Amino acid sequence: MSDNLIAPSILSADFAKLGEEVDKVLASGADVVHFDVMDNHYVPNLTIGPLVCDALRKHGVSAPIDVHLMVKPVDRIIPDFAAAGASYITFHPEASEHIDCSLQLIQSEGCKSGLVFNPATPLSYLDYVMDKVDMILLMSVNPGFGGQSFIPATLDKLRQARKMIDDSGLDIRLEIDGGVKVDNIREIKEAGADTFVAGSAIFGAASDADANRYDTVLAAMRAELAKAGS
Ligand code: DX5
Ligand code: ZN
DSSP states (O other), rough: OOEEEEEGGGGGGGGGGGHHHHHHHHHHTTOOEEEEEEEESSSBBBBBOOHHHHHHHHHHHHHHHEEEOOOSSSGGGHHHHHHHTTSEEEEOOGGOOHHHHHHHHHEEEEEEEEEETTTTOOGGGGGTGGGGGGGEEEEESSOOOSSSOOOOHHHHHHHHHHHHHHHHTOEEEEESSSOTTTTTTHHHHHTOOOOEEEEEHHTTOOOOTTTTTTTHHHHHHHHHHHHOOO
């Protein structure tokens, strides 16, 4: 299995000083920047778009940026995110009329592609497109907001997705998003995830007074991941 990647969701960062927040969380040992895009249509919340992704790149962020599209439709905005420096672009199959086309569009723009599964969305959407996905993202909360509780049924779904990936022999990351904390990251890893989004658990972890405020929580997550059996 691939190395563990920890992907802080900037949804829970302080947007008034986003560049500094991203610098700090990466300096604290995070691997990937998880970038939640919401449109007040596919989900009932409104967040950030390609301009902000571009601003992070211009600020000097060189880590992978994992753009999680919670927008409908998806195709119009994909080239804009590619031009803005996205590394991964993932979308929800319910939000695209032509899933295969959207996956191809992402890859043709030079990005890694992925499909995102809501808690009630079946993995069967993967049946004919496994060769066009670089990432499978399982939502362990309903999309729209940070700070929700992990839905335990996602652990079985992770095991199913892990088996599909292993059986395929393809190089596909398995990402989990929603309610990931220090106290459950180990069982999430044991169920098959290799990429861990965490928003409130990381950005809510300590006070402004502590200059290294994300080091402690990231180290605690890494320590839990290191204890995981297979
Ligand atoms: C929810 C977003 C998540 C969210 C995770 O729609 O996709 O990335 O920010 O936040 P936590 O870790 O607080 O559940
Ligand atoms: Zn997300």
